[in-house]
Every structure is written in C-alpha cells, then in structure tokens.
Amino acid sequence: MRNLSEISNFIDEIEERHNISKRIDEINRILEVFREKYLADFNTHIEYIPNAAVVITYFYFFKMEQEIKGYLENNSNEFKMASGTEQVINYVQPVASSDTSSKTLRQLNTELAVYSAHGFIAGWNDIEYYLGSGIESLNDAMDNFLNERIKILSSQNLNASLPILFHSQSWELFYLMHHYFRSAATLR
Amino acid sequence: MLSNKELFLNWIKDKDLPANELDHEVAKSQNLKFNNHAENADTKEFVFEDKLVSSFDLVLKAS
Numbered sequence: 001m002r003n004l005s006e007i008s009n010f011i012d013e014i015e016e017r018h019n020i021s022k023r024i025d026e027i028n029r030i031l032e033v034f035r036e037k038y039l040a041d042f043n044t045h046i047e048y049i050p051n052a053a054v055v056i057t058y059f060y061f062f063k064m065e066q067e068i069k070g071y072l073e074n075n076s077n078e079f080k081m082a083s084g085t086e087q088v089i090n091y092v093q094p095v096a097s098s099d100t101s102s103k104t105l106r107q108l109n110t111e112l113a114v115y116s117a118h119g120f121i122a123g124w125n126d127i128e129y130y131l132g133s134g135i136e137s138l139n140d141a142m143d144n145f146l147n148e149r150i151k152i153l154s155s156q157n158l159n160a161s162l163p164i165l166f167h168s169q170s171w172e173l174f175y176l177m178h179h180y181f182r183s184a185a186t187l188r
Numbered sequence: 189m190l191s192n193k194e195l196f197l198n199w200i201k202d203k204d205l206p207a208n209e210l211d212h213e214v215a216k217s218q219n220l221k222f223n224n225h226a227e228n229a230d231t232k233e234f235v236f237e238d239k240l241v242s243s244f245d246l247v248l249k250a251s
Contacts, residue, residue, distance in 0.1 A: 004201050011193050020192065051195045058196035067208050073221045091206060148222055155215035160207035 007062070014061045023060075027053040030116050031094070038108075044100040046108065052094035060088045078121060086117035145174060 014020070031053060038044045049055070064076060064084050076084075090113040095105055103111075149170075190198070210220070 004197060007200060008193070008197060011196065015193065024192070051192075051199070054192045054195050055199045058192065059200070062196075062200075067210065071210070071215060071220050071222055073223050144223065151218075151220055151222060152210070155210045155218060155220050157208050157211040159211075160209065 010062070010066070011058065014058075014065055017065075018061055020057060020061065024053045024057045027056050027116075030119055031112075034112050034115055038098075042100065044098055046095055047097045048094045049092075049096045052092070056085075056089055056092055056094060059092060060084055063088060082117040082120040085120060086113045089113035089116055142174075142178060 031048060035046045035048075038046050064080075068080065068084070069076065072080075090110060093105070093109045095108045095112055098105065098108055100108075
C-alpha cells in the first residue's frame, strides 16, 4: 500500500473499527510522564515532534491492521500491542530535541519506546497467561511459545533486516521465565 | 485546522516505510495463523499510572 489515496481509505476503515482518540490520550499520557520524569530526575528538557501522539497512534493501527491482524486467529494480545508500540515509536522517533549532551536523540527515543512497552505490560493486572497456577500452565506456555516462534520464522521476510538482537532477547527471556516458574512450582 | 487523519497523512506521505516483517506470499501460502490466548488488547482498559515509573528507573539509569 503506497498510494496516499489507498492509505486514506484504509485509515477510514481503521477509524470505524477502533477508538483512536482513547489511544491518543493514552500515548499522550505516556509522553508527558516520560517528559516530566526526565525533567525531575535528570533536569533535562525534552521536546517532541508536532502531533507526536497522533502519528504514533495512527501508525500503530496502520501497521497492526495492515501486517499483523490478518494472521491472528482472534485479537491482538498485550505482548503484540506492547511490541507494536515499541517498534512504531522507535521508527517515528518522536523525541525531537533535548538539552542533554549525555544521550543522543536516538538513545532517548529508544528509551521512550521501551518505556512505553513496559508501561502497557505493567498497566494491566489481569495478564494471566504466563501467570498460571501450576506446572501444566507453564508447559502449555512454553509449547505455545515454541510453536508460534516456528510460525514466525517460517514466514520471515528474508529481504528485510534480520532482528538478531531482538530474537536473542526473546530467547533470554524464555530461559529466565522457564527457570523462574519451574523454581516457583517446586517451592509450592 | 487539520483532522488527526490529515495530520497522519501529512506525516506518512513522504516516508520510506520499513519492509514488512513477514513475507506475505510465503505466509499466505502457509495459511499462517497465530493463536494469541488473549482478549482484544486494543480495546482493553489501560491506565498508565505514575507508580509504574519507579519500576522503570533501573532501565533509565542502566542506559
């Protein structure tokens, strides 16, 4: 989809299906808290590009609807939403300027991206999939992780950049969760 | 005053968008489907609270 008219029509469909303004408010809240935090803790002023929350929100839904949703059996889960937000913010680079010399704009934007993903995950108290009550739930989670991973890799666009570092972190997280939950189950 | 949609179109019109993560031809030929084990996250109520910031301090200080 490269034609602006096609994108415009696609956005119309997205606006009918999603509460865009609600998400813009959420993204604005994250941007403001991040800015306040940098001012309070690091005495650093951060400025964003114009309409940063609007661009982030619309591009998020554009990417998710165009590339991801068609491959989901049901709806988007918390992890895909967090990852999508993280990737979109990293692409948009909403932090336009700061008065610190200790970090580059690219570093600040990456921190904002990770901060936002973390905020979405931590903002829900009812993610129960990985927080099941026993070892059977853990095995189901691990099986699903491996099966979904094989699906992703089997269709990966090999002409795009290869996200080796991201995948290495996924494997590290897999390892940590596996050992953490096995230890927790043993102690019960 | 421009609408949010118009603001977005102004932003995206000159962008060289990133390549798709998946090869759609291959994915469609495999009838690729992911099982999410979750409700629709995009419609779930989300509250971003200040208290969450403290847990991110370590990330900021480590970077």
